[in-house]
Amino acid sequence: MKFFIYNTNFYSICKSDIQDIILLDQLFVEMGYDINYTVWSVEDYLFYLAKRNSVLTVVRYQKIIAFCLSVINADESELYKIVVDKQFRGKGIGKFLILYHIGFLKFNGVKASFLEVSSENSHAINLYKKIGYEIINVRKKYYASVDAFVMKKLL
Numbered sequence: 207m208k209f210f211i212y213n214t215n216f217y218s219i220c221k222s223d224i225q226d227i228i229l230l231d232q233l234f235v236e237m238g239y240d241i242n243y244t245v246w247s248v249e250d251y252l253f254y255l256a257k258r259n260s261v262l263t264v265v266r267y268q269k270i271i272a273f274c275l276s277v278i279n280a281d282e283s284e285l286y287k288i289v290v291d292k293q294f295r296g297k298g299i300g301k302f303l304i305l306y307h308i309g310f311l312k313f314n315g316v317k318a319s320f321l322e323v324s325s326e327n328s329h330a331i332n333l334y335k336k337i338g339y340e341i342i343n344v345r346k347k348y349y350a351s352v353d354a355f356v357m358k359k360l361l
Protein backbone atom coordinates (compact mmCIF):
# COMPACT_ATOMS: atom_id res chain seq x y z
CA MET A 207 0.00 0.00 0.00
CA LYS A 208 1.51 3.36 -1.02
CA PHE A 209 0.32 6.61 0.48
CA PHE A 210 1.33 9.99 -0.90
CA ILE A 211 1.31 13.15 1.16
CA TYR A 212 1.73 16.62 -0.25
CA ASN A 213 0.77 20.25 0.09
CA THR A 214 -1.38 21.54 -2.69
CA ASN A 215 -2.75 24.85 -3.91
CA PHE A 216 -5.21 26.50 -6.24
CA TYR A 217 -3.20 25.61 -9.34
CA SER A 218 -2.57 21.95 -8.67
CA ILE A 219 -5.84 20.71 -7.23
CA CYS A 220 -8.71 19.52 -9.43
CA LYS A 221 -12.43 19.61 -8.86
CA SER A 222 -12.71 15.86 -8.15
CA ASP A 223 -10.02 16.20 -5.43
CA ILE A 224 -12.08 18.93 -3.81
CA GLN A 225 -15.18 16.73 -4.04
CA ASP A 226 -13.26 13.98 -2.15
CA ILE A 227 -12.35 16.56 0.49
CA ILE A 228 -15.97 17.71 0.79
CA LEU A 229 -17.05 14.08 1.41
CA LEU A 230 -14.48 13.86 4.21
CA ASP A 231 -15.73 17.15 5.61
CA GLN A 232 -19.27 15.71 5.67
CA LEU A 233 -18.01 12.72 7.68
CA PHE A 234 -16.91 15.13 10.40
CA VAL A 235 -20.28 16.92 10.38
CA GLU A 236 -22.07 13.57 10.79
CA MET A 237 -20.10 12.99 13.99
CA GLY A 238 -21.99 15.94 15.49
CA TYR A 239 -19.11 17.44 17.50
CA ASP A 240 -19.35 20.94 16.10
CA ILE A 241 -22.73 22.53 15.46
CA ASN A 242 -20.98 25.63 14.11
CA TYR A 243 -18.95 23.70 11.53
CA THR A 244 -19.44 24.60 7.88
CA VAL A 245 -18.88 22.18 5.02
CA TRP A 246 -17.21 24.34 2.40
CA SER A 247 -18.31 24.27 -1.23
CA VAL A 248 -15.92 23.77 -4.15
CA GLU A 249 -15.94 27.56 -4.57
CA ASP A 250 -15.04 28.07 -0.89
CA TYR A 251 -12.02 25.77 -1.29
CA LEU A 252 -10.91 27.53 -4.43
CA PHE A 253 -11.33 30.89 -2.70
CA TYR A 254 -9.22 29.84 0.29
CA LEU A 255 -6.60 28.12 -1.84
CA ALA A 256 -6.25 31.17 -4.05
CA LYS A 257 -5.32 33.14 -0.95
CA ARG A 258 -1.65 32.61 -0.44
CA ASN A 259 -1.99 32.26 3.33
CA SER A 260 -3.89 28.95 3.21
CA VAL A 261 -2.08 25.61 3.40
CA LEU A 262 -3.87 22.42 2.39
CA THR A 263 -2.14 19.08 2.98
CA VAL A 264 -3.64 15.90 1.58
CA VAL A 265 -2.96 12.18 1.85
CA ARG A 266 -3.74 10.22 -1.29
CA TYR A 267 -4.30 6.50 -1.61
CA GLN A 268 -5.99 6.19 -5.01
CA LYS A 269 -8.15 9.15 -3.96
CA ILE A 270 -7.77 11.70 -1.18
CA ILE A 271 -8.30 9.85 2.09
CA ALA A 272 -7.24 12.55 4.56
CA PHE A 273 -6.65 16.28 4.57
CA CYS A 274 -5.97 19.23 6.80
CA LEU A 275 -6.07 22.94 6.19
CA SER A 276 -4.57 25.88 8.08
CA VAL A 277 -4.80 29.59 7.52
CA ILE A 278 -1.75 31.68 8.33
CA ASN A 279 -1.93 35.17 9.80
CA ALA A 280 1.46 36.84 10.26
CA ASP A 281 3.55 34.27 12.16
CA GLU A 282 0.61 32.30 13.60
CA SER A 283 -1.69 29.76 12.02
CA GLU A 284 -5.06 28.25 12.76
CA LEU A 285 -5.90 24.65 11.91
CA TYR A 286 -9.40 24.90 10.44
CA LYS A 287 -9.97 21.31 9.38
CA ILE A 288 -8.46 17.83 9.73
CA VAL A 289 -10.24 14.62 8.75
CA VAL A 290 -9.08 11.07 8.00
CA ASP A 291 -11.46 8.76 6.11
CA LYS A 292 -13.20 6.32 8.51
CA GLN A 293 -11.63 3.16 7.13
CA PHE A 294 -8.10 4.58 7.46
CA ARG A 295 -8.32 5.82 11.05
CA GLY A 296 -6.15 4.41 13.82
CA LYS A 297 -3.24 3.66 11.47
CA GLY A 298 -1.08 6.69 12.23
CA ILE A 299 -2.24 8.72 9.23
CA GLY A 300 -3.71 11.62 11.24
CA LYS A 301 -0.49 11.98 13.22
CA PHE A 302 1.70 11.79 10.12
CA LEU A 303 -0.54 14.29 8.31
CA ILE A 304 -0.50 16.93 11.03
CA LEU A 305 3.25 16.55 11.70
CA TYR A 306 3.98 16.99 7.98
CA HIS A 307 1.61 19.96 7.83
CA ILE A 308 3.01 21.86 10.81
CA GLY A 309 6.55 21.04 9.66
CA PHE A 310 5.76 22.88 6.44
CA LEU A 311 4.23 25.79 8.38
CA LYS A 312 7.35 26.04 10.55
CA PHE A 313 9.60 25.96 7.49
CA ASN A 314 7.62 28.95 6.23
CA GLY A 315 8.21 31.00 9.37
CA VAL A 316 5.07 30.18 11.34
CA LYS A 317 5.80 30.23 15.07
CA ALA A 318 2.59 28.81 16.55
CA SER A 319 -0.40 26.69 15.52
CA PHE A 320 -3.81 27.17 17.18
CA LEU A 321 -6.97 25.09 16.91
CA GLU A 322 -10.35 24.64 18.50
CA VAL A 323 -11.85 21.26 19.37
CA SER A 324 -14.93 19.97 21.13
CA SER A 325 -14.13 18.79 24.67
CA GLU A 326 -16.00 15.57 23.73
CA ASN A 327 -13.79 14.76 20.73
CA SER A 328 -11.38 12.62 22.70
CA HIS A 329 -9.70 11.01 19.64
CA ALA A 330 -8.73 14.39 18.23
CA ILE A 331 -7.68 15.75 21.66
CA ASN A 332 -5.47 12.68 22.21
CA LEU A 333 -3.86 13.22 18.83
CA TYR A 334 -3.22 16.92 19.47
CA LYS A 335 -1.81 16.30 22.96
CA LYS A 336 0.39 13.49 21.66
CA ILE A 337 2.17 15.88 19.31
CA GLY A 338 2.54 18.69 21.82
CA TYR A 339 -0.58 20.88 21.61
CA GLU A 340 -1.70 22.29 24.97
CA ILE A 341 -5.09 23.53 26.09
CA ILE A 342 -4.79 27.29 26.59
CA ASN A 343 -8.44 28.25 26.93
CA VAL A 344 -11.86 26.71 27.50
CA ARG A 345 -14.84 28.27 25.71
CA LYS A 346 -17.74 27.30 27.95
CA LYS A 347 -20.78 25.83 26.19
CA TYR A 348 -19.38 26.90 22.83
CA TYR A 349 -21.18 24.08 21.02
CA ALA A 350 -24.62 24.43 22.66
CA SER A 351 -24.07 22.49 25.92
CA VAL A 352 -20.51 21.36 25.15
CA ASP A 353 -17.28 23.25 25.85
CA ALA A 354 -14.60 23.96 23.25
CA PHE A 355 -10.89 23.72 23.99
CA VAL A 356 -8.54 26.17 22.34
CA MET A 357 -5.17 24.46 21.88
CA LYS A 358 -1.79 25.81 20.90
CA LYS A 359 1.53 24.36 19.84
CA LEU A 360 4.70 26.37 19.47
CA LEU A 361 6.44 25.36 16.25
Ligand SMILES: CC(C)(COP(=O)(O)OP(=O)(O)OC[C@H]1O[C@@H](n2cnc3c(N)ncnc32)[C@H](O)[C@@H]1OP(=O)(O)O)[C@@H](O)C(=O)NCCC(=O)NCCS
Nearest residue numbers: 234288289290295296297298299300301323329330332333
Ligand atom coordinates in the same frame (compact mmCIF):
# COMPACT_ATOMS: atom_id res chain seq x y z
C1 LIG B 1 -8.93 12.76 14.90
C2 LIG B 1 -8.44 12.01 13.66
C3 LIG B 1 -7.98 13.03 12.61
C4 LIG B 1 -7.27 11.10 14.07
O1 LIG B 1 -6.76 10.48 12.88
P1 LIG B 1 -6.17 8.98 12.92
O2 LIG B 1 -5.49 8.73 11.63
O3 LIG B 1 -7.25 8.04 13.29
O4 LIG B 1 -5.13 9.11 14.12
P2 LIG B 1 -3.78 8.25 14.31
O5 LIG B 1 -4.01 6.84 13.93
O6 LIG B 1 -2.68 8.98 13.64
O7 LIG B 1 -3.58 8.32 15.88
C5 LIG B 1 -2.83 9.37 16.47
C6 LIG B 1 -3.24 9.52 17.92
O8 LIG B 1 -4.60 10.01 17.98
C7 LIG B 1 -5.25 9.41 19.12
N1 LIG B 1 -6.31 8.51 18.64
C8 LIG B 1 -6.60 8.18 17.36
N2 LIG B 1 -7.64 7.32 17.32
C9 LIG B 1 -8.02 7.10 18.59
C10 LIG B 1 -9.03 6.30 19.21
N3 LIG B 1 -9.86 5.52 18.49
N4 LIG B 1 -9.14 6.36 20.55
C11 LIG B 1 -8.32 7.13 21.30
N5 LIG B 1 -7.33 7.90 20.78
C12 LIG B 1 -7.18 7.88 19.44
C13 LIG B 1 -4.18 8.59 19.83
O9 LIG B 1 -3.51 9.44 20.76
C14 LIG B 1 -3.25 8.22 18.70
O10 LIG B 1 -1.96 7.92 19.11
P3 LIG B 1 -1.58 6.37 19.46
O11 LIG B 1 -2.07 5.54 18.33
O12 LIG B 1 -0.09 6.42 19.56
O13 LIG B 1 -2.29 6.09 20.73
C15 LIG B 1 -9.57 11.08 13.08
O14 LIG B 1 -10.12 10.32 14.13
C16 LIG B 1 -10.70 11.83 12.40
O15 LIG B 1 -10.66 12.09 11.19
N6 LIG B 1 -11.74 12.18 13.18
C17 LIG B 1 -12.89 12.89 12.59
C18 LIG B 1 -12.55 14.33 12.28
C19 LIG B 1 -12.18 15.11 13.52
O16 LIG B 1 -12.70 14.87 14.61
N7 LIG B 1 -11.28 16.08 13.33
C20 LIG B 1 -10.84 16.95 14.40
C21 LIG B 1 -11.61 18.22 14.37
S1 LIG B 1 -11.10 19.33 15.66
